[in-house]
Amino acid sequence: MGLLTKYEYAALAASMDFPNAAYIDGAYRPAVSGATFPTTNPATGERFMDVAACGAADVDFAVEKAREAFDDGRWSRAHPSDRKDVLIRFAKLLTRNARELAVMESLDSGKPIYDCETVDIPETIHCIKWHAEAVDKIYDQVAPSSDDHIAMVVREPIGVVGLVLPWNFPLLMLAWKIGPALAAGCSVVVKPAEETSLTALRVAELAREAGLPRGVLNVVPGSGADVGEPIGRHMDIDMVSFTGSTVTGKKFLTYAAESNAKEVVLEMGGKNPAIVMDDAENLDRVAQHLVNGAYWNMGENCSATSRLIVHHAVKDELLQRIEHHAQQWNVGDPLDPETRIGALVSPAHFEKVSGYLKKAEKVVFGGSAGGGFVAPSLVELPDNMHLLARDEIFGPVLGVIEIDNFDQAIQVANDTDYGLCASLFTANAKRAIRGARMLRAGTVTVNSYGEGDISTPFGGYKQSGFGGRDNSLHAHDQYTQLKTIWIDLSDDADEAVS
Ligand SMILES: NC(=O)C1=CN([C@@H]2O[C@H](COP(=O)(O)OP(=O)(O)OC[C@H]3O[C@@H](n4cnc5c(N)ncnc54)[C@H](O)[C@@H]3O)[C@@H](O)[C@H]2O)C=CC1
Numbered sequence: 184m185g186l187l188t189k190y191e192y193a194a195l196a197a198s199m200d201f202p203n204a205a206y207i208d209g210a211y212r213p214a215v216s217g218a219t220f221p222t223t224n225p226a227t228g229e230r231f232m233d234v235a236a237c238g239a240a241d242v243d244f245a246v247e248k249a250r251e252a253f254d255d256g257r258w259s260r261a262h263p264s265d266r267k268d269v270l271i272r273f274a275k276l277l278t279r280n281a282r283e284l285a286v287m288e289s290l291d292s293g294k295p296i297y298d299c300e301t302v303d304i305p306e307t308i309h310c311i312k313w314h315a316e317a318v319d320k321i322y323d324q325v326a327p328s329s330d331d332h333i334a335m336v337v338r339e340p341i342g343v344v345g346l347v348l349p350w351n352f353p354l355l356m357l358a359w360k361i362g363p364a365l366a367a368g369c370s371v372v373v374k375p376a377e378e379t380s381l382t383a384l385r386v387a388e389l390a391r392e393a394g395l396p397r398g399v400l401n402v403v404p405g406s407g408a409d410v411g412e413p414i415g416r417h418m419d420i421d422m423v424s425f426t427g428s429t430v431t432g433k434k435f436l437t438y439a440a441e442s443n444a445k446e447v448v449l450e451m452g453g454k455n456p457a458i459v460m461d462d463a464e465n466l467d468r469v470a471q472h473l474v475n476g477a478y479w480n481m482g483e484n485c486s487a488t489s490r491l492i493v494h495h496a497v498k499d500e501l502l503q504r505i506e507h508h509a510q511q512w513n514v515g516d517p518l519d520p521e522t523r524i525g526a527l528v529s530p531a532h533f534e535k536v537s538g539y540l541k542k543a544e545k546v547v548f549g550g551s552a553g554g555g556f557v558a559p560s561l562v563e564l565p566d567n568m569h570l571l572a573r574d575e576i577f578g579p580v581l582g583v584i585e586i587d588n589f590d591q592a593i594q595v596a597n598d599t600d601y602g603l604c605a606s607l608f609t610a611n612a613k614r615a616i617r618g619a620r621m622l623r624a625g626t627v628t629v630n631s632y633g634e635g636d637i638s639t640p641f642g643g644y645k646q647s648g649f650g651g652r653d654n655s656l657h658a659h660d661q662y663t664q665l666k667t668i669w670i671d672l673s674d675d676a677d678e679a680v681s
């Protein structure tokens with residue numbers, strides 16, 4: 184499907200209906216309190232929708248319905264092939280509605296329509312399909328035992344799951360979580376970020392249309408305090424999977440400890456290094472990887488490259504090439520398909536990112552472009568202790584730290600509270616392999632930037648992650664639990680039975 188012109192996208196946006204209520208037990212419903220909150224287009228500041236501001240009573244209702252669905256087995260005990268069929272139909276409906284979802288996502292989040300059309304929505308669909316296709320090919324195990332026993336190790340869906348989502352990839356993060364959770368047979372209560380509720384609400388309706396039984400996928404919009412915390416503290420939620428900041432993620436450990444010791448999986452922040460050694464080949468290609476790593480999705484990406492750790496011998500040439508490529512990334516109207524850098528998600532986030540840029544001593548290029556937009560920016564840092572080398576900025580800001588040798592590069596790269604992703608550019612195979620082993624990060628890329636794909640686990644070391652991984656079959660571990668079943672097969676047992 185080709186892209187439209189910016190005028191066609193604008194016309195489509197103007198003609199669209201947006202969901203504005205919670206989706207619980209197969210129907211849209213206003214908040215129990217009747218309250219709403221405004222949702223605005225971050226590129227224009229225009230308020231285009233008021234969405235249900237849910238609270239603890241709505242969470243209770245959603246959990247009650249999710250529990251009912253889980254316990255009566257309408258989904259949790261459906262044959263895996265039947266779950267697969269429904270989820271494949273769901274993926275087809277997402278495909279049929281891809282353009283509408285792309286426009287909604289772009290309007291709500293400030294993301295470039297180009298990214299929504301070519302990455303966010305296609306990857307969302309692929310993710311749902313991948314987990315659907317996997318689920319009827321996963322076998323349980325029989326443990327080694329004597330002839331007198333059989334010991335089976337079986338996977339069961341964990342139960343009612345709370346999914347608390349960020350605003351940077353509203354639909355894709357939803358898919359990363361509901362893909363494996365629904366495939367496994369769980370019932371879910373989703374809390375989208377308050378900045379970006381729309382696509383999750385629409386997708387819940389599409390899942391129902393695909394045949395997902397009511398009560399299995401519920402979406403409860405609202406604030407972190409009013410909806411996120413009640414999910415974290417709910418006594419009848421078995422597990423929470425969260426993506427967002429490290430500060431908020433840690434709160435879910437407290438909530439779990441102070442409620443029902445629910446399982447908690449956290450995918451949190453990053454301060455991801457890219458090391459470029461003096462033997463790196465093709466600096467122009469390296470620069471393109473770095474531009475992509477640092478500036479894609481406006482740097483609003485937990486896996487964004489935010490620290491460039493570069494050998495002094497190649498620094499000047501590399502920075503020139505980065506600037507050249509960064510200049511190709513147009514900043515502007517997210518609905519213009521030529522745009523590569525849209526608006527930051529909210530005025531508050533724009534202020535945060537601009538505030539960091541003001542604290543940089545040497546801005547090589549870029550800076551705030553005003554009106555919620557920040558241009559691709561590169562700042563030179565005196566060392567790795569500088570505030571801009573420590574904090575997750577979550578904007579299009581790449582900090583540069585110069586180093587003199589490989590051991591120093593690895594030491595600086597690992598000197599962070601985070602451990603999500605890291606990249607290493609070198610032509611020396613020994614260095615590449617040693618470096619990949621020494622870097623303390625969940626995903627390491629060599630001579631490239633990326634976070635892998637649906638087939639590889641994604642998650643962090645240290646304060647970037649806790650409790651499990653998204654993506655790949657390992658994601659199913661989050662949403663299932665193991666049961667051991669021992670059966671006595673001995674003659675004595677036969678006699679006892681007969
Ligand atoms: N790892 C990642 O992918 C993300 C990281 N961030 C980082 O976090 C910073 C702040 O962004 P926020 O949107 O405020 O992130 P956040 O971590 O506070 O929000 C993520 C989700 O948690 C919910 N939440 C917030 N406070 C909560 C609470 N007390 N209890 C339960 N749920 C709560 C939010 O409503 C949202 O759905 C960003 O500047 C960025 O550095 C933000 C979004 C995604």
Ligand code: BAL
Pocket residue numbers: 349351352356426427483484485486634
């Ligand atoms: N990069 C996908 C995960 C995240 O940013 O939260």
